[in-house]
Amino acid sequence: MGFQLAPTAAAEGFRLEAHDSVGSTNAIALERARAGDLGKLWVVSKKQESGRGRRGRAWATPEGNLAATLLLIVDRDLKTAATLGFVAGLALSDALEAVVPGRVAIAADGAGDRRGNRFELKWPNDVLAKGAKMAGILLESTMLDADRFALAIGIGVNVVAHPEDVPYPATSLKALGADCAAETLFLALSDAWSENMRLWNEGRGLELIRQRWLAHAAGLGGQVAVRVEGNVVRGVFETIDEDCRFVIRDDTGAVHKIAAGDVHFGAVASASAT
Template sequence: MTFALAPTAENYRLEAFDTIGSTNAVALQRAQAGDPGKLWIVSKKQEAGRGRRGRPWQTPEGNLAATVLVVGRYEPKIAATLGFVAGLALADALNAVVPQKKLSVGIDGGGAGRNRFELKWPNDVLAHGAKLSGILLESMLLPDGRFAIAVGIGVNVVAYPDDVPYPATSLRALGADCDAETLFLALSDAWVDNHARWAEGRGLDDIRRRWLDQAAGLGSEVAVRQDGRIVRGIFETIDSDCQFVIRDRQGVELRIAVGDVHFGAVASADAD
């Protein structure tokens, strides 16, 4: 089976690779060369991908590495919310193609079983409380003043890393018979719907509400690592700018723009 776009994605274009260094890097190269956006770059093997804060993210053969290039005139804080659009789109795609399975309480203490796939702030999709997917946004300012945003989505379809300091899983490990091509077809469809809801940032309230409906750990104790320190509290919501909002043990509300979140009482210095 080959990669293909869903019929609803008729205004998008697709470049598929057998092997690629980084789908995000290629997307930004295309933007620098004048690509207008609405371009998907996909591969089943990625050798030089990156996660948050420059961490390496390799995609072994059979997993999905996909990036959609978005080009427009956005404020940086609005552009950053495309990560929440991507999380919703992926969750919708997974629910469409993965057979119904009852999920248990999360390994990391956060999954309450409300949804088969849950969204972990700011950029992960979980299944059984373990990381199934990571999302990374990278951007550049173009000469005409527009922003090019590479929305990268990596999914553990057939394999997951076992040398990471957090629980991880794959669709295969969950018993799902789904390949990267089938998942991407559903993802390209779900992206169109969720991007339309986002409406260049005007629909962010709707995105925020839908994201919270699928949020992992909502109402539970969390530990957030920020600049080498750990902040603990109860995960209450995400605000209108999609910042992470917790209430600490003294009852003080804290808004967090950047940090690594872990559920439960323990967060290590190596947490991702």
């Protein structure tokens, strides 16, 4: 089976551009926007040669994994549009639950989840299984004119392989015992995106998205450390606020609201955040 859009996505006007191999799906999506594309375009591939993660880190997508980018043309403020990263996390979590058989037991460890979620969301943009990173989300934007910008929402999923030489635990669907093709996962993702985008409702439904995200949040209520511009903030992960900032209460009772940073859980949080 090749890549296909879910009928719900096609009915809502989403389009699909599929590749066997790409440099970066985000880069292609932004190129299409600069060339005049009107958005609602999914760019997908099972192999990505030069994908990127947060802070310019490489994100490898070997043959059989999923690289997908949704291009949107946005005429609202960038701060609101940035919360679509949380929509993407929920959509991917929903898609994974839809395609991974219930017999595949993915008991959480590491960050520790007690709510029965097989897939957890790590602030701001990772999806975990058994405490290990299985997917990452990267938002990139470019101004088109005074009133509009293009937003590329990149989603990379370890379907058949995961990196071994990284400083954090990583896994893949195959390693977890799930036999799922990238095409099958994308079909479910395009459907789940449409549903969660409707809930977001151009930002008006952000509180509902925030509550749904918290129900899947990794490490909620536990000890965390966040590296922010060379400094480390430690404490208890209490919530994400109305602007989706990461909220920590430290040992003195002071509350820290963090807009960007690298989060570490458990023993790593207690010792260091390097």
